[in-house]
Amino acid sequence: MPDAPESADATDDAADDGIEAGVDRPGGSGLGAAAGAESPGAPDRVAMRVWRGDPGGGEFAEYELAAQDGEVVLDVIHRLQATDAPDLACRWNCKAGKCGSCSAEINGRPRLMCMTRMDELPEGPVTVAPMRTFPIIKDLVTDVSFNYEVAKTVPAFSPVPEPPDGYRMQQVDIERGQEFRKCIECFLCQDVCHVIRDHEENKPRYAGPRFFIRFAELEMHPLDTNDRRELVRQKGGLGMCNITKCCTEVCPEHIKITDNAIIPMKERVVDAAYDPIGWLGRTIMRRHKRSAEEAAAGGQ
Amino acid sequence: MSEYESHQYDIIVIGAGGAGLRAAIEAQGRGLRTALICKSLFGKAHTVMAEGGVAAAMGNVYPEDNWKVHFRDTMRGGKLLNNWRMAQLHAQEAPDRVHELEAWGALFDRTNDGRITQRDFGGHRYARLAHVGDRTGLEMIRTLQQKAVSMDIDVFMECKILRLLPDAQGRISGAVGYWRATGEFVTFTAKAFVLATGGIGKSWMYTSNSWESTGDGHAMAIWAGADVIEMESVQFHPTGMVWPLSVRGLLVTEGVRGDGGVLRNSEGTRFMFNYVAPMFRAETAETEEEADRWYDDHANNRRTPALLPRDEVARAINAEVKAGRGSPHGGVFLDIASRRSAEYIRRRLPSMYTQFKELAGVDITATPMEVGPTCHYMMGGVRVDADTEAATVPGLFAAGEVAGGMHGANRLGGNSLSDLLVFGRRAGIGAADYAEGRTGDPEVDGAEIEAIVAEALAPLGRNGGESPYDLHRDLQETMQTLVGIIRTGPELEEALEKLGVLRERSENLTVTGGRVYNPAWNLATDLPSMLTVSTAVAQGALARKESRGGHTREDFPAADPELGKVNFVQRQTDDRGPDAPIIVSPEPLPEMPAELRQLLEEGQ
Ligand SMILES: Cc1cc2nc3c(=O)[nH]c(=O)nc-3n(C[C@H](O)[C@H](O)[C@H](O)COP(=O)(O)OP(=O)(O)OC[C@H]3O[C@@H](n4cnc5c(N)ncnc54)[C@H](O)[C@@H]3O)c2cc1C
Ligand code: SF4
Ligand code: SF4
Ligand code: FES
Numbered sequence: 001m002p003d004a005p006e007s008a009d010a011t012d013d014a015a016d017d018g019i020e021a022g023v024d025r026p027g028g029s030g031l032g033a034a035a036g037a038e039s040p041g042a043p044d045r046v047a048m049r050v051w052r053g054d055p056g057g058g059e060f061a062e063y064e065l066a067a068q069d070g071e072v073v074l075d076v077i078h079r080l081q082a083t084d085a086p087d088l089a090c091r092w093n094c095k096a097g098k099c100g101s102c103s104a105e106i107n108g109r110p111r112l113m114c115m116t117r118m119d120e121l122p123e124g125p126v127t128v129a130p131m132r133t134f135p136i137i138k139d140l141v142t143d144v145s146f147n148y149e150v151a152k153t154v155p156a157f158s159p160v161p162e163p164p165d166g167y168r169m170q171q172v173d174i175e176r177g178q179e180f181r182k183c184i185e186c187f188l189c190q191d192v193c194h195v196i197r198d199h200e201e202n203k204p205r206y207a208g209p210r211f212f213i214r215f216a217e218l219e220m221h222p223l224d225t226n227d228r229r230e231l232v233r234q235k236g237g238l239g240m241c242n243i244t245k246c247c248t249e250v251c252p253e254h255i256k257i258t259d260n261a262i263i264p265m266k267e268r269v270v271d272a273a274y275d276p277i278g279w280l281g282r283t284i285m286r287r288h289k290r291s292a293e294e295a296a297a298g299g300q
Numbered sequence: 301m302s303e304y305e306s307h308q309y310d311i312i313v314i315g316a317g318g319a320g321l322r323a324a325i326e327a328q329g330r331g332l333r334t335a336l337i338c339k340s341l342f343g344k345a346h347t348v349m350a351e352g353g354v355a356a357a358m359g360n361v362y363p364e365d366n367w368k369v370h371f372r373d374t375m376r377g378g379k380l381l382n383n384w385r386m387a388q389l390h391a392q393e394a395p396d397r398v399h400e401l402e403a404w405g406a407l408f409d410r411t412n413d414g415r416i417t418q419r420d421f422g423g424h425r426y427a428r429l430a431h432v433g434d435r436t437g438l439e440m441i442r443t444l445q446q447k448a449v450s451m452d453i454d455v456f457m458e459c460k461i462l463r464l465l466p467d468a469q470g471r472i473s474g475a476v477g478y479w480r481a482t483g484e485f486v487t488f489t490a491k492a493f494v495l496a497t498g499g500i501g502k503s504w505m506y507t508s509n510s511w512e513s514t515g516d517g518h519a520m521a522i523w524a525g526a527d528v529i530e531m532e533s534v535q536f537h538p539t540g541m542v543w544p545l546s547v548r549g550l551l552v553t554e555g556v557r558g559d560g561g562v563l564r565n566s567e568g569t570r571f572m573f574n575y576v577a578p579m580f581r582a583e584t585a586e587t588e589e590e591a592d593r594w595y596d597d598h599a600n601n602r603r604t605p606a607l608l609p610r611d612e613v614a615r616a617i618n619a620e621v622k623a624g625r626g627s628p629h630g631g632v633f634l635d636i637a638s639r640r641s642a643e644y645i646r647r648r649l650p651s652m653y654t655q656f657k658e659l660a661g662v663d664i665t666a667t668p669m670e671v672g673p674t675c676h677y678m679m680g681g682v683r684v685d686a687d688t689e690a691a692t693v694p695g696l697f698a699a700g701e702v703a704g705g706m707h708g709a710n711r712l713g714g715n716s717l718s719d720l721l722v723f724g725r726r727a728g729i730g731a732a733d734y735a736e737g738r739t740g741d742p743e744v745d746g747a748e749i750e751a752i753v754a755e756a757l758a759p760l761g762r763n764g765g766e767s768p769y770d771l772h773r774d775l776q777e778t779m780q781t782l783v784g785i786i787r788t789g790p791e792l793e794e795a796l797e798k799l800g801v802l803r804e805r806s807e808n809l810t811v812t813g814g815r816v817y818n819p820a821w822n823l824a825t826d827l828p829s830m831l832t833v834s835t836a837v838a839q840g841a842l843a844r845k846e847s848r849g850g851h852t853r854e855d856f857p858a859a860d861p862e863l864g865k866v867n868f869v870q871r872q873t874d875d876r877g878p879d880a881p882i883i884v885s886p887e888p889l890p891e892m893p894a895e896l897r898q899l900l901e902e903g904q
Contacts, residue, residue, distance in 0.1 A: 148457075
């Protein structure tokens with residue numbers, strides 16, 4: 001990707017270092033740039049450094065505007081659009097952390113702009129950059145079509161036939177699936193995952209954390225009959241994930257991507273012949289599932 | 301057909317919210333080549349924001365529930381202005397549509413015996429809303445999205461449609477739009493078009509709606525010569541956030557009240573007991589004790605007035621604030637903290653908990669919320685045939701929030717998500733039937749395309765005009781202050797005058813920067829829809845000289861039985877487009893069969 005915004009470095013390095021780094025540093029320690037810039041002026045002003053550019057390149061533009069009570073980063077971006085920067089591109093829809101449109105890297109950390117309060121960020125200019133893992137379209141907007149392409153490769157939900165009085169499922173059996181279905185497809189986990197961040201060449205053979213939870217959700221669905229384990233191992237590249245947990249750290253829905261989806265999936269896909277423990281785990285975990293034939297044969 | 305990128309399908313569905321997705325699934329399932337078009341990324345449509353649930357008389361919690369009760373609740377909630385046939389189909393088919401989602405992978409919250417559980421909501425006699433915590437819309441859109449992907453439906457995302465095009469015989473046959481990512485124009489031809497473009501809230505200052513809700517579908521239908529009805533019926537949801545200012549209008553789900561929350565004024569009084577309209581007196585609790593018992597025992601107690609239909613609650617809040625009994629930031633208090641355990645609140649209302657915690661710094665398990673009315677939902681819209689969702693021009697269909705009739709003068713909570721499923725599916729069938737019966741390839745006039753493109757590009761070539769953001773802000777202010785929750789004749793006339801001026805100003809918009817993902821230009825192309833739709837709302841509101849449902853006239857505070865028998869229909873006749881006048885005329889509602897009328901009277 002040409003000329004990706006530099007501000008993303010903090011997170012990037014962190015991801016490489018391992019577990020928690022890079023995500024609990026709202027100040028973006030690697031982002032000396034922000035701290036080095038001019039002081040924000042009176043406390044009733046806010047200073048912003050917003051990446052402006054296109055696939056050909058770009059740079060951070062600096063803005064200063066009046067502070068307003070209770071604002072989130074997206075509010076400030078909107079005020080910039082209405083004043084200094086009418087063509088500043090960003091995505092948003094719900095402004096309530098529900099749609100996953102407004103993903104960006106704020107002070108180097110992948111976050112939702114609509115759920116990041118200005119007053120929780122450290123003093124000094126606030127840096128807003130686009131997600132680095134995806135190609136730039138313009139300013140804060142990136143081309144996230146990679147994710148939609150991966151989605152097409154996930155074999156569909158395929159339930160057992162419906163019994164005459166409807167499906168029955170116990171709440172406890174669907175709770176894990178419901179956790180994964182909280183995903184708002186903000187793609188922040190995809191953005192932070194070092195396997196594809198700065199490794200374009202891995203994209204064709206890596207589904208990424210968002211889709212590992214999708215696979216896991218289907219695997220754990222009490223009514224589903226498909227078996228996607230080989231697929232997630234081979235084409236999904238599950239083996240390339242080295243459980244750094246960076247994805248979990250940035251997930252705005254607090255989905256425990258690594259512990260609850262990736263690790264159990266890894267256990268399930270190990271080849272039974274070489275790994276009896278994995279095989280045992282798999283047998284146990286699949287006991288809720290019946291194949292379509294079993295279900296049909298079983299009367300209802 | 302022209303120099304632009306072009307695509308041909310059997311059926312084009314404009315809008316990828318619940319209604320559009322459901323329509324496309326049906327049409328593609330019939331073996332017709334179908335495409336979905338949406339302004340945002342796929343999966344981000346407004347439907348994703350729906351919180352409380354989807355209404356369907358499945359009877360899982362209260363076996364005494366059935367479609368007849370649901371029908372009755374819907375009609376009464378709509379102040380009998382609903383299209384009775386739509387209300388009937390909706391009540392009858394909603395349970396199947398919800399079960400179908402389950403077969404497509406949705407995971408609704410369960411009852412103890414493993415079925416889909418249901419929650420209480422305003423205006424519904426029984427606990428009727430299937431839900432997933434307070435993120436039901438997300439579950440619904442994801443389920444439908446995944447189903448659509450599995451069926452290989454083509455999706456054109458971040459593509460904005462500007463206008464529909466007829467063929468020489470007047471059948472809708474094409475559409476022109478542009479890609480937001482490149483600003484390049486694109487044309488579509490198809491044998492049938494389904495509008496599923498959602499709502500219009502973005503013309504008001506305080507709204508629960510996203511930037512997409514600019515009424516494009518309503519406007520495109522009007523410009524294509526289709527009838528729209530009930531444009532005066534705009535729903536102001538009683539509970540939007542009021543503080544901080546930057547989130548003013550953001551929705552607080554009715555599920556808070558469904559799960560035990562109550563409204564209090566600054567004196568701590570549960571004021572809803574003082575606002576029970578005669579129509580609801582017989583079925584509403586008179587004391588706090590009875591209201592509180594009702595949550596656990598619907599059979600022996602009457603329902604809490606906190607869950608009266610939305611129009612009633614919104615007006616009550618408005619009156620309390622006016623009387624000086626409001627909260628510090630101009631709302632009232634919504635209190636669940638003192639009534640339910642913190643654990644219960646966090647489990648039942650997780651996203652409300654986060655929303656307040658993160659955006660307002662308020663812990664709703666400890667402190668009451670401050671809430672006030674917010675522009676939320678458009679009851680009015682494209683006039684359709686109840687069974688097929690066909691609009692009044694051939695080749696055009698409409699479903700979801702863009703269609704009118706189903707909800708009458710006021711929509712009950714939860715009845716929108718079910719509406720999307722029931723009528724999305726029917727629109728898919730209607731469009732498929734029409735497309736199969738249509739002969740010849742759809743053809744449109746190239747000159748018309750050029751004119752639309754030129755109009756869209758005009759602000760980019762103009763210097764020294766005004767900013768679309770300024771015009772939008774002035775429009776929002778006009779609609780908020782003059783066409784808000786309480787209306788008067790003189791104010792509506794003033795609004796129409798101002799809208800005329802805004803329309804003139806819109807001829808002089810200037811946009812800087814290029815066409816590539818330029819939000820200023822995108823807004824400039826949304827403004828014609830907003831102006832047309834706002835004008836229709838104000839005209840309808842002026843015409844309906846009574847108060848009914850979401851439409852309240854201070855100068856005509858009572859309902860007029862004669863006006864309860866008509867729809868105000870609006871259309872453009874010979875002259876069409878953003879500049880052409882829209883004619884308003886009252887037309888009688890469809891006649892309801894006696895056996896259904898009977899249902900309405902039962903249990904009163
Ligand atoms: C915060 C909130 C909570 C809600 N909660 C509930 C609830 O609990 N229960 C309930 O029943 N209802 C609820 N509603 C109402 C309900 O969510 C909406 O009415 C419903 O989702 C509308 O769905 P739709 O399919 O008609 O349109 P939408 O979901 O609004 O989708 C519209 C689609 O049209 C596309 N579009 C629009 N214009 C164009 C154009 N010009 N070109 C191309 N594409 C276009 C958009 O991109 C989008 O894909 C809620 C609404 C809000 C705002
Ligand atoms: S998917 Fe694996 S490698 Fe990627 S961020 Fe998550 S845990 Fe780390
Ligand atoms: S799993 Fe979390 S971070 Fe990843 S896309 Fe979903 S919501 Fe976003
Ligand atoms: S705008 Fe929807 S998540 Fe931020």
